[in-house]
Amino acid sequence: METMDRQTDAPGRRPWWKILYVQVLIAIVLGVLVGYFYPDTGKALKPLGDGFIKLIKMMIAPVIFCTVVHGIASMSDLKKVGRVGLKALLYFEAVSTLALGIGLLVGEIVQPGVGFNIDPSKLDTKQVATYVTKGKEESFINHLMDIIPNTFVDAFAKGDLLQILLIAILTGFAVSQMGAMGEKIAHGIDAAGKVFFRIISYIVRVAPIGAFGAMGFTVGAFGLDSLRYLGVLIATFYLSSLLFVIVVLGAIAWIHKFSIFRFILYIKDELLIVLGTSSSETVLPHMMEKMQRLGASKPVVGLVIPTGYSFNLDGTNIYMTLATLFLAQATNTPLTIGQELFILLIAMVTSKGASGVTGAGFVTLAATLTVVPDIPITSLAILVGIDKFMSECRALTNLIGNGVATMVVAKWERELDHDQLDRELAKGPPPESALTT
Numbered sequence: 486m487e488t489m490d491r492q493t494d495a496p497g498r499r500p501w502w503k504i505l506y507v508q509v510l511i512a513i514v515l516g517v518l519v520g521y522f523y524p525d526t527g528k529a530l531k532p533l534g535d536g537f538i539k540l541i542k543m544m545i546a547p548v549i550f551c552t553v554v555h556g557i558a559s560m561s562d563l564k565k566v567g568r569v570g571l572k573a574l575l576y577f578e579a580v581s582t583l584a585l586g587i588g589l590l591v592g593e594i595v596q597p598g599v600g601f602n603i604d605p606s607k608l609d610t611k612q613v614a615t616y617v618t619k620g621k622e623e624s625f626i627n628h629l630m631d632i633i634p635n636t637f638v639d640a641f642a643k644g645d646l647l648q649i650l651l652i653a654i655l656t657g658f659a660v661s662q663m664g665a666m667g668e669k670i671a672h673g674i675d676a677a678g679k680v681f682f683r684i685i686s687y688i689v690r691v692a693p694i695g696a697f698g699a700m701g702f703t704v705g706a707f708g709l710d711s712l713r714y715l716g717v718l719i720a721t722f723y724l725s726s727l728l729f730v731i732v733v734l735g736a737i738a739w740i741h742k743f744s745i746f747r748f749i750l751y752i753k754d755e756l757l758i759v760l761g762t763s764s765s766e767t768v769l770p771h772m773m774e775k776m777q778r779l780g781a782s783k784p785v786v787g788l789v790i791p792t793g794y795s796f797n798l799d800g801t802n803i804y805m806t807l808a809t810l811f812l813a814q815a816t817n818t819p820l821t822i823g824q825e826l827f828i829l830l831i832a833m834v835t836s837k838g839a840s841g842v843t844g845a846g847f848v849t850l851a852a853t854l855t856v857v858p859d860i861p862i863t864s865l866a867i868l869v870g871i872d873k874f875m876s877e878c879r880a881l882t883n884l885i886g887n888g889v890a891t892m893v894v895a896k897w898e899r900e901l902d903h904d905q906l907d908r909e910l911a912k913g914p915p916p917e918s919a920l921t922t
Contacts, residue, residue, distance in 0.1 A: 505689070505690075505692065505693075505754050506753055506754045506757045508692075508693040509692055509693050509696050509754070509757040509758055509760075509761055510757055511693070512693035512694070512696040512697035512700070512761060513696050513697070513700050513757070513760060513761050515697055515701075516530070516696065516697040516698065516699065516700025516701040516703075516704065516761070517700050517701075517704050519697075519701045519704075519705070520700065520701045520702065520703065520704025520705035520706075521704050521705075521708075523705070524704075524705040524706075524708065525705065526701070526705065527701035527702055527703075527704055527705020527706070528701075528702055528705040528706050529705075530697065530698040530699075530701035530702050530705070531698060531699075531701075531702040531706075532698065533694055533695060533697060533698020533699070533701075534695050534696070534697075534698035534699025534700075534701075534702060534761075534762060535698075535699075536695065536698075537688075537691060537692065537694065537695025537696075537698070537699075537762065537767070538695065538699075538762055538764055538766070538767055540688045540691075541685070541688060541689075541766065541767045541768075541769075541770070542644055542766060542767075543644075544681055544684060544685050544688070544770060545644060545646070545649075545766060545769055545770065546640070546641045546644050546649050547641075547677070547678075547681045548678065548681045548682065548685070548769075548770045548773070549646065549649050549650065549653060549769075549787070549791045550641075550649055550652065550653045550656070551674050551675065551677050551678030551681060552653075552678055552773060552783065552786070552787040553650060553653035553654060553657055553787040553788065553791070554653050554656045554657040554660060554671070554674050555657075555671050555674050555675040555678060555783070555787075556657065556782075556783050556784030556785075556786075556787040556788070557653075557654060557657025557658060557660075557661060557784065557787075558657050558660040558661045558667060558668075558670070558671035558674070559671060559783075559784065565784075565898070566654070566657075566658075566784075566788070568898070569784070569785055569788050569789070569894060569898055570788055570792070572894050572897055572898070573788065573789045573792055573793070573890065573894050574792070574796065576797075576890055576893060576894060577792075577793060577796045577797040577890065578796075578833075580733070580734075580737070580797065580799060580886065580890070581796075581797060581798070581799060581802050581833070582829075582833060583729075583733055584729055584733075584799040584800075584802035584803045584886075585802045585803070585805065585806050585829050585832050585833060586806075586829065587725055587728065587729050587733070587803055588725060588802065588803040588804065588805065588806030588807035588808075588810075589806040589807070589810065589825060589828070589829055591721060591724075591725040591728070591807060592721075592806060592807045592809075592810030592811060592814075593810065593825075595717075595721050596810075596814055597717045597718045597721045597807075597811050597814070598718070598810070598811040598812065598813065598814030598815035598816075599814045601814070601815035601816075601867075602815075602817060631645070631647070631648075632647045632648060632651055633648070633651070634648040634651075634652065637652060640652050646791050646794050646795055647792075647795050649791070650788075650791045650792060653787075660674075681770075682770060682774065685770045685771065689758075689771065692758045692761070692762075692767075693761075695758075695761065695762055695767075696757075696758065696760075696761025696762060697761075699761055699762045699763060700761055703763070703873050703874070706873075718807075718808075718811050719874060719875065721807065722803070722804060722807055722808075722875055722878060723878050725803050725807060726800055726803055726878050726879075726881070726882045729799060729803060729882065730745065730749075730882060730885055730886075731745065734799075734885060734886060734889045737889055737893060738889055738892070741892060741893055741896050742896075742903065743892065743906055743907070743910060744910065745889070747910040747911075748885075748888065748889065748892075748910065749885060750913060750914070751775065751779070751909065751910055751913065751914045752772065752775060752884070752885070752888060752914070753914060754771075754914060755768035755771055755772055755775070755884065756881055756884065756885075759877070759880045759881055759884055760877055760881060763873065763876045763877045763880055764880055765794070765880040765881075765883050765884040765887075766794070768884065769790065769791075769794065772790060772884065772887070772888060773786050773787070773790050775888075775914075776790065776888065776891045776892070776895075778905075778909055778915065779892065779905065779906050779909050779910070780895070780901050780902035780903065780904075780905035780906040780909070781891050781892060781895035781900065781901055782895060782898075782900035782901075784900070785891065785894055785895045785898055785900045785901075786891055786895075789887075789890055789891045789894050789895075790887055790891055793886070793887035793890050793891070794883075794887065797883070797886055797887050797890055798879075798883050798886075799882050799883055799885075799886035800878060800879035800880065800881065800882025800883045800886070801849060801879050801883060802832065803879075803882065804850070804875060804878075804879050805832045805849055805850055805853055806828060806829060806832055808850055808868060808875075809828055809832070809850065809853055809854065809860065810825070810828075812854070812860050812861075812864040812865070812867065812868075813859070813860045815864065815867060816860065816861055816864050818859055818860050818861070820859065820860075824859065828853065831853050832849075832853050850865065850868075851865060892906070
């Protein structure tokens with residue numbers, strides 16, 4: 486059946502306008518054009534992008550719950566769950582630190598903020614007041630306490646990934662200890678998960694509409710002038726992220742016997758949707774399916790992907806250290822090597838667990854600046870106009886990083902079918918219609 490679907494729906498044999506990534510790409514271009522030439526119309530398109538993101542987000546909680554519960558309940562060795570989680574967290578911390586270091590290094594070499602000579606007292610701080618307030622509330626202890634939901638259903642109502650993951654792990658352990666009845670429950674949960682994935686396959690078909698609305702609003706609201714203004718910082722950030730993906734993630738992929746370029750090609754549909762919506766959460770369920778198609782086991786995928794969405798934010802990490810140095814340079818705030826290393830250490834804490842917060846990149850940056858008083862926190866106002874464009878690069882880098890992390894942890898656990906990985910990467914991405922077959 487799967488082979489038949491591949492032959493029938495192969496991208497080369499379908500009209501080009503029926504291919505999802507082509508539709509999304511066209512929608513992005515049209516959104517930019519509408520936003521540029523008709524800004525008011527572009528702003529009015531915001532509900533299209535928001536609606537698509539909400540449709541996907543409403544399915545994330547049940548998908549993660551079903552996947553993780555079934556994965557853990559199916560494991561014969563429950564110690565393996567803790568081992569997978571520990572290996573994932575160690576990988577996340579190591580690679581996230583490299584991302585923070587690259588942002589710091591590039592910021593020092595390029596110095597994108599030098600010459601701005603901005604007086605923070607003359608900036609309009611009303612735009613960043615909310616982010617500053619949220620940033621001050623961020624701390625490692627708060628992150629830990631926020632993992633525990635008020636009630637069992639509260640996690641599903643809020644859609645908090647870490648809370649859902651905690652509940653799913655506890656439920657998976659409980660089901661695994663219930664013998665024959667637990668097997669029946671696990672089977673039922675697995676069946677429910679397939680229903681949710683089928684619903685997602687329908688929702689993803691309207692991704693071009695969501696991308697069109699999101700890009701139309703972004704360009705209409707902020708204008709392409711926002712790209713020219715502070716263009717050096719934007720270009721530096723995109724180049725830093727590209728450097729990280731090709732050099733760091735590329736080296737990690739090469740060590741683990743697969744090509745980062747083929748991997749990126751395999752998830753190109755998801756990357757284009759993220760580019761259009763500026764949110765990596767919109768493709769979380771699809772990424773979980775594709776990682777399994779690449780040969781990673783379901784339990785590993787179910788644990789690594791959701792956890793990575795909160796603890797493995799490579800793009801956000803690059804942005805944090807680079808933007809912090811930019812603001813210091815733009816406001817003529819001198820920093821010693823010791824202060825820069827201190828910023829890196831603080832960012833290692835503040836970057837964790839904020840993915841579920843609206844404007845996560847800005848919140849984590851504000852949280853970092855509150856601990857580094859030398860840099861005026863009011864200088865965040867400089868970045869408001871371009872943050873939307875920066876968030877796209879953050880989300881793209883985060884997505885690729887979490888995909889690579891899943892392959893690596895699966896390899897470490899000997900839960901990666903390398904023949905299947907090589908076969909899938911050689912064939913290229915499956916058509917969206919084959920994902921749920």
